[in-house]
Amino acid sequence: xxxxxILTFAAVVCGLVYxxxxxxxxxxxxxxxxxxxxxxxxxxxxAEKNRKLEREIVALRDDPRLAERxxxxxxxxARPDEVIFQFESPEExxxxxxxxxxxxxxxxxxxxxPVSVGELAGALQALRxxxxxxxxxxWISEEVGPLLHQQIIDVVDASPMAPARIEE
Numbered sequence: 001x002x003x004x005x006i007l008t009f010a011a012v013v014c015g016l017v018y019x020x021x022x023x024x025x026x027x028x029x030x031x032x033x034x035x036x037x038x039x040x041x042x043x044x045x046x047a048e049k050n051r052k053l054e055r056e057i058v059a060l061r062d063d064p065r066l067a068e069r070x071x072x073x074x075x076x077x078a079r080p081d082e083v084i085f086q087f088e089s090p091e092e093x094x095x096x097x098x099x100x101x102x103x104x105x106x107x108x109x110x111x112x113x114p115v116s117v118g119e120l121a122g123a124l125q126a127l128r129x130x131x132x133x134x135x136x137x138x139w140i141s142e143e144v145g146p147l148l149h150q151q152i153i154d155v156v157d158a159s160p161m162a163p164a165r166i167e168e
Contacts, residue, residue, distance in 0.1 A: 098127060098134045100164075102152055103141050117152065124159035136164035 020026065060067050071077045078084050100120075101109045108115050115123045127134065138156055140149055156164045 097137050098131065100136060100138045100156070102139070102144055117148065120152070120155045121159060124156065124161045128160040134161070136161040137167060138164050139167045
């Protein structure tokens, strides 16, 4: 009889443990706890932001120099005896054309400097850094073979100077 009571007690305990561990409420509880932690963190950030805004409001209300500076910066106000200078932002730099020339012997010249076809990718990269607003014009001689011609076009298309104007 004692064995039956012990087995029944063990079965009840195992059943309760199984129910607690497999119950979807436990997973939901963990999700809710994570959400609560996230909301508390957000609440802390917003409370800090509110404190900063409150300090700024008090400062603007109590410090006339700060209020004047804000009015000058944000609204563009000035005193009657002041002269205001406004400078226009510079227009976009004009585009400069840079020529890549490949003659019938396969000799390449980029911006007046000789360059080998193997070094062309690096030279185009360096050119973009030196002259960011430049536009590349490629002139390839008609006598250049089709493989070299395509190799040059591929290098130019993969470079930071793309798209380029191709002249033949």
